[in-house]
Amino acid sequence: MSNVLVDCTWLNKHLDDKDLVLLDAFMLNVVGKEPIEYSEFVTIPGALPFDIENDFCNNESSQLHALPTAQQFTANAQKLGINKQSKIVVFDNQGIYSAPRAWWTFKVMGFDNVKVLDGGLPAWIEKGYPTSHAYSQIAGRGDFVANYESNKLTDYQGVLAELNNPKQLVVDARGRARFNAEVAEPRPGVRAGRIPNSVNLPFASLMEGNGFKSKQALLQLFSDIGSENSDRLVFSCGSGITACILILAAHEIGLSNTILYDGSWAEWGSNKALPLEA
Structure with a gap:
């Protein structure tokens, strides 16, 4: 099962x-x-x-x-x-x-x-x-x-503290256009861009019809972003909802070192003191 x-x-x-x-x-x-x-x-x-x-x-x-x-x-x-x-x-x-x-x-x-x-x-x-x-x-x-269980979550300070740690991988579930700052954010006051050193895995890319792709396909998608080389997988999105789709998919293929950045881009992009890539 x-x-x-x-x-x-x-x-x-x-x-x-x-x-x-x-x-x-x-x-x-x-x-x-x-x-x-x-x-x-x-x-x-x-x-x-x-x-x-x-x-x-x-x-x-x-x-x-x-x-x-x-x-x-x-x-x-x-x-x-x-x-x-x-x-x-x-x-x-x-x-x-x-x-x-x-x-x-x-x-x-x-x-x-x-x-x-x-x-x-x-x-x-x-x-x-x-x-x-x-x-x-x-x-x-x-x-x-x-x-x-607070170890399953992080905030912007936790992400920032490990920003240059090669063993932390921040995975962003937003669409590619938003991740690459090619379109404006849908929420007022939120900057376009991404967390430095983050990678993009749009939640829609995990879907086949209304459900998930096969385990083999999910394994390949996570392998493509280098998940196996990371001790700390931090998942982000627009506001912490669709990041959980990626977390669920990660658990489906046996990855358990997963952390939700609950504030996600709505928080990070609103704070002008935080760095971004665009």
């Missing part, structure tokens, strides 16, 4: 499993890809809403899309009925977009029994499986408690 992914056939067989919690990690604001739009609300039967932009985002932070605090995550996970023994499957309505962010947030909070539905809702619909037009009812309050 995959390290981090399940497919639609597996999920359809296990929808009624005891302890399975199915989470729809939707995002209303999609950046970096053409959004898939639906004429009406639709989700997978039994799913609960995992709101990355509100409930599971620290909106008191100056940083865009900041990860929630451990206390915030614990409270909202418990509201969803998540228990210590829960088996989490996460998906999103774009195929593979924000579900990896939810997956990595669980990992940061010390919870490992979480996987992502490859291809997400579009793949589920394509397979002809039943859908629902409403979220499921929450059974009751859960007993999950976060155990925050």
Whole structure:
């Protein structure tokens, strides 16, 4: 079985499993890809809403899309009925977009029994499986408690301190035009360019249709950027969402020395005191 992914056939067989919690990690604001739009609300039967932009985002932070605090995550996970023994499957309505962010947030909070539905809702619909037009009812309050693992994250100071360390590789998930400063950033006040010494691996290059490419193809993509020569793989993007797609792919092929730069380019590009390449 995959390290981090399940497919639609597996999920359809296990929808009624005891302890399975199915989470729809939707995002209303999609950046970096053409959004898939639906004429009406639709989700997978039994799913609960995992709101990355509100409930599971620290909106008191100056940083865009900041990860929630451990206390915030614990409270909202418990509201969803998540228990210590829960088996989490996460998906999103774009195929593979924000579900990896939810997956990595669980990992940061010390919870490992979480996987992502490859291809997400579009793949589920394509397979002809039943859908629902409403979220499921929450059974009751859960007993999950976060155990925050700070080693899975870094901030701009951590990236800057290791900027000239050949064993740190900063991998940027944005599209090539943004990475090469050929287009303006979509967010006001953010400079165009990239973190010095970083490499580009656009998240779209990992996709085949709505899901991930084969393991062999992913291995080649990561080999092409020199990931095997790095002790510290730091992943960045626009605001910390699509970087998690790369982190998930890295774990799928057996790389575990992964760190999320949560502030990503929205933070780095906004700070004129930080160096950039263009």
